[in-house]
Amino acid sequence: MRPLPIVPSRLISQLCHCLRSPASPQSKICLTMARPSSNMAHFRTCFAKAKHIVIISGAGISAESGVPTFRGAGGYWRRWQAQDLATPQAFARNPSQVWEFYHYRREVMLTKEPNPAHRAIAECEARLSGQGRRVMVITQNIDELHRRAGTKNLLEIHGTLFKTRCTSCGAVTENYKSPICPALSGKGAPEPETEDARIPVEKLPRCEEAGCGGLLRPRVVWFGENLDPAVLEEVDRELALCDLCLVVGTSSVVYPAAMFAPQVASRGVPVAEFNTESTPATDRFRFHFHGPCGTTLPEALAPHETETIS
Numbered sequence: 001m002r003p004l005p006i007v008p009s010r011l012i013s014q015l016c017h018c019l020r021s022p023a024s025p026q027s028k029i030c031l032t033m034a035r036p037s038s039n040m041a042h043f044r045t046c047f048a049k050a051k052h053i054v055i056i057s058g059a060g061i062s063a064e065s066g067v068p069t070f071r072g073a074g075g076y077w078r079r080w081q082a083q084d085l086a087t088p089q090a091f092a093r094n095p096s097q098v099w100e101f102y103h104y105r106r107e108v109m110l111t112k113e114p115n116p117a118h119r120a121i122a123e124c125e126a127r128l129s130g131q132g133r134r135v136m137v138i139t140q141n142i143d144e145l146h147r148r149a150g151t152k153n154l155l156e157i158h159g160t161l162f163k164t165r166c167t168s169c170g171a172v173t174e175n176y177k178s179p180i181c182p183a184l185s186g187k188g189a190p191e192p193e194t195e196d197a198r199i200p201v202e203k204l205p206r207c208e209e210a211g212c213g214g215l216l217r218p219r220v221v222w223f224g225e226n227l228d229p230a231v232l233e234e235v236d237r238e239l240a241l242c243d244l245c246l247v248v249g250t251s252s253v254v255y256p257a258a259m260f261a262p263q264v265a266s267r268g269v270p271v272a273e274f275n276t277e278s279t280p281a282t283d284r285f286r287f288h289f290h291g292p293c294g295t296t297l298p299e300a301l302a303p304h305e306t307e308t309i310s
């Protein structure tokens, strides 16, 4: 019979220490400060306590519904990207071409649907409002997928594809016409070899206010334009009041999450990122969940066991 190996007692105590789990509360806090946690159970504890949740969403959540952004690698409409056409200068130079671009984007949205991430957010808002709790979505997306999923508390900081603003009288109008005007019917094809339609300006979408007839433009915030100050004021109010913030489908190093989320984190409020990519800025946030938000969000926002469902 082999003798039992002799193990120094100090080694045993070290082994026991290593096996002991979890880490003490103090070391857990240190870990949290060092890098964001991807512990869903910890996030769910914060979620269960939150009374006022702000969700900042960006292009990534729309991309999961197949919505093209016309930015980044491969993101072209004809030979251009959004930053070439979504400007006041481009509209002044060639309103026909810019309207073709937006007409195409509007028509594309007829074939797209909200995905499980949009639906999880809308369902969470409806459920929590029955418990006297608030969910507010602040989105940079102009495709209205949050609205179509049923989200009510919504700040569309970049406007929407489905509103117009008159360049003469300033009237803002909802507009879901397809096509938005007869001259744009069948136009707007995205292929690089497509010829410009060169639609005369009087045949482009025009204001229907009595006696106006001015040229309409999409009610979206273009590159080089400022956000609506009234909307920004509402954003500020929400950021100041929230006790949990989710950043969904947008990198925390780019606008607008780069402006908003650190403001919330600096108050000590938990911020959780849901994204398919890690970002260098995530170290200042409490949580980071890697992967498609259509997968991570439904789990994160599902009813918590402590919720009283009426």
Ligand SMILES: [Zn+2]
Residues within 6 Å of the ligand: 166, 167, 168, 169, 170, 171, 207, 208, 209, 212, 213, 214
């Ligand atoms: Zn007008």
